[in-house]
Amino acid sequence: xxxxxxxxxxxxxxxxxxxxxxxxxxxxxxxxxxxxxxxxxxxxxxxxxxxxxxxxxxxxxxxxxxxxxxxxxxxxxxxxxxxxxxxxxxxxxxxxxxx
Numbered sequence: 001x002x003x004x005x006x007x008x009x010x011x012x013x014x015x016x017x018x019x020x021x022x023x024x025x026x027x028x029x030x031x032x033x034x035x036x037x038x039x040x041x042x043x044x045x046x047x048x049x050x051x052x053x054x055x056x057x058x059x060x061x062x063x064x065x066x067x068x069x070x071x072x073x074x075x076x077x078x079x080x081x082x083x084x085x086x087x088x089x090x091x092x093x094x095x096x097x098x099x
Contacts, residue, residue: 010054010074010094018081019047025077026054071095 014021022045046052072095076088 011051012054012076013051014046014048017048020045020081022046022079023052023054023076024079024085027075027077028072030073030075066098068098069095070098 010026012023024044044052071093074090074094078086078088080086
């Protein structure tokens with residue numbers, strides 16, 4: 001996360017043998033990000049093994065002064081080949097330092 005800004009990035013990978021999967025939303029601390037620059041119609045669908053880098057603007061969370069820590073709960077909403085609106089909840093929060 002960038003200090004004083006509401007931006008960050010995630011790297012996700014489809015480790016399933018099935019697919020494709022389509023990421024439709026990313027929520028940070030329960031607020032859906034309004035500015036997901038890494039997701040477009042062309043690259044939000046990914047098949048088995050594909051790695052996707054996602055840049056996003058946080059909807060309600062900003063990073064503090066450089067060097068301060070953040071602790072965010074991340075939820076990814078996606079569609080599978082058979083079911084839409086599935087949610088992947090992180091088992092641990094995204095924790096780091098503002099840069």
